Amino acid sequence: MMEFNPITSWPILLGIISLAALAGGIPVFFQFKNGITTQRIWIKSGLLILFLLFFGFFLLQPSRPVSENDNSILVYSDEVNRDLVRFWQDSLEVKRTVSIEDYRESGDQVFLLGEDFSKESIYPFRNQSVSWILPESDRQISDLSWKGYVRKGELQRLSYRIFSEKDSAKLNLQQGEIELAKSVLAKGWNAGELEFQTAGQGKMEVPLLIDGDSVAMLRYFIGPSVSKIYHFQFSFPGQEVRVLSQWLESKGEKVSQEIRLSRATVLEGGIPNSDSLQIRLIDPQQLELKSLQDWVKTSEGALVVMNLSKPEETVGQINRMFGTDFQLQRTGQGESRTLENQLEAVPFNWVEKNGQKVPGDAAIAVQRVGGVQIAISLYSSTFPMLLQGNEKGYEAIWGGLFGVLEPEEPQSWKISAPVLSGISAELQLNKTDSIPEWIYSAVDSVNLVGALTNPYLAKGNFQSDSVGWVDFGDDFSIYVYGQNELPSLYAGALVKPLTFRVEGEKGTSEDSYIKISNWFWLIGMLLSLGLIWLEPKVYL
The missing domain is CATH 3.40.50 (Rossmann fold)
Known part of the structure; x- marks a missing residue:
């Protein structure tokens, strides 16, 4: 079904078409009164209707439906096996597939399959509509987030989205012999939160386990609490x-x-x-x-x-x-x-x-x-x-x-973890005394800009190409994760700036519309006007 985008409002458009029909119909009416044969009247009327049809479509600016998948391409990363590529190609009804190394920029809708991406391989997609597909495999992590800085005794909260191929898999956080928090994963994608009380002070590492096997390591900094x-x-x-x-x-x-x-x-x-x-x-x-x-x-x-x-x-x-x-x-x-x-x-x-x-x-x-x-x-x-x-x-x-009821501390930090190598993360500092314009580590520096509405709050963007702990003095450190530690989260961070949606299960086909060229209607109007001009000469 066509979609119309008129170049003017409907009342004016109908008025223009009516005037054109009236201007062309009056001569035909007088010629009919003068005794021109019925055959010629039908020919003249047909040519007039043909002109009005092309003219009307030109004013209506129609668009024709086109399936999204007609112009789609499935791009896969190197770690994806061919069976999975064929599965998604059939599910999405996509005709073309290509590896990410062989892809060249085009105007097509792109389905991006996999998680082994680099900044260089993602660059060709910067101006395109990208749908990212994260393969469903056992213990696949789609999302993890927690506080990069907490006060001693404060609740730490881990948000997760993890895929499990079996029912009743045990997800837990454990520190030594102490189980901090646990949950049970059902078959399929699981989203939820784990909360636990923090203890100790300084740099902290807590493994995230599924059925006893570590799938990620939570690293964060515990600062002192107000006595x-x-x-x-x-x-x-x-x-x-x-x-x-x-x-x-x-x-x-x-x-x-x-x-x-x-x-x-x-x-x-x-x-x-x-x-x-x-x-x-x-x-x-x-x-x-x-x-x-x-x-x-x-x-x-x-x-x-x-x-x-x-x-x-x-x-x-x-x-x-x-x-x-x-x-x-x-x-x-x-x-x-x-x-x-x-x-x-x-x-x-x-x-x-x-x-x-x-x-x-x-x-x-x-x-x-x-x-x-x-x-x-x-x-x-x-x-x-x-x-x-x-x-x-x-x-x-x-x-x-x-x-x-916790009191406001003289100084506290806020940053969301995990912080990924080469990816910018927002850092906040709350401080009752004067806020520094810059903070420094051995390899990085962060410019802090004060908030207009809060004199005790400053924000900055932290980005580091290193991997490991980055120390900003004795009271604050940030752990920077490399691509190999959390590959799916790193891939998600690279794809996020693009216009995309994450495909959870089977892809769906949606119709889009493409505008029919105005040249088609202009040529049609010229041809019909030419035939209207030529018709009287044929009968001379």
Whole structure:
């Protein structure tokens, strides 16, 4: 079916054709009145209609459909075997195939099969429409990404897309004898995320395993975290408090306790007097203490209010004391409600407002007041989740909250890994002091440009042709991967700047349109006008 692209609007176009038909039809009408034979009238009318037809198509600018695969070519890299080339040639219904070494630039649609590419071999495709096909083989990696820099104790997150030829293949991250995270791969392409808590400091290597065999090595840098202490201040240390403090200690965090049994009796444990930044966890009774109120108004840190027995009264008290605007909305008439994670909470929801964060399943709300972030928990208790063995769910609640409450560090870096040799990657530096214009390593340098909207943020593009660790001082290093370590990711980075789509499974044929040349309509109009001029002379 043809596609039309008129040179003018439809009303004007119809008007032009009508005027042309009227101009040609009036002479024919008068000749009919003068008694010209019916045969000649039919000839004149036919020639006029022929002219109007060519003229109309010229104005309509039609395009004819053409199958994309009529002009397509399948280009394959050297490592692809001939059987796979024939399979994709049949699947895509492509007539021509050629190796990447023998390819010469043309205006065709290109299907690029394989992963063994170089910058030089990709260059001929710079001005073409390219569809990249990554072969489906067992343990083939289509995508991997993680944080190139994390703080000590911060969650590291690996995003992956991996092909498996069998069901129930085990994907895991393991450091020595410790399994950090795991997942199960189904047959076909699998996409997902693995999360784990980082430990140690400096350069880190963690293997990614499938059924015990290493398929990639995650390398990233762990920077120091801000020294902090979790200070529990309660009237009575119930099981919720004990389990949470033990869990934090198991993570290597500093924990102190202050149990106020009465005005005169205070039990202390841990290291309450510390220069470390404090995250205070309290029950509502502690809000009456002037020392706590002064701390919120003059210090930096975080305050977590939990174990609420009278939610509306406590929230109102916090709003009056600290100038927050937390707001509750009742969800039922019972004494509690069951959340999706099967934990119990008071029968209220948070009304979300600007400047507030509601992480997780909306049972906790956070708002900053001066140098302190205030969090209020609606959970009745969370320790049953950990006692039942669901440490991942417990980590999601408290690890997620403490991640939101993390203070801004004097200096932190951000870069996405993996960084590939010869491929540019964006690097960010957050720094409260003056930001340098350049940073240097032994072999590379990066120009940092300050952000217009944030005086503490600067960005730069890092690119290195070397392979291995690139050190920018003692507090930051970047690992640069060579092509042989992650060939599919390197190929994807080379192809990405081109106009392309990744073919997942079987290719599909789509029709495109090509414009019919105007010369065809012009020649047709000239021929029909010539015949109209010649017709009277034939009958003289």
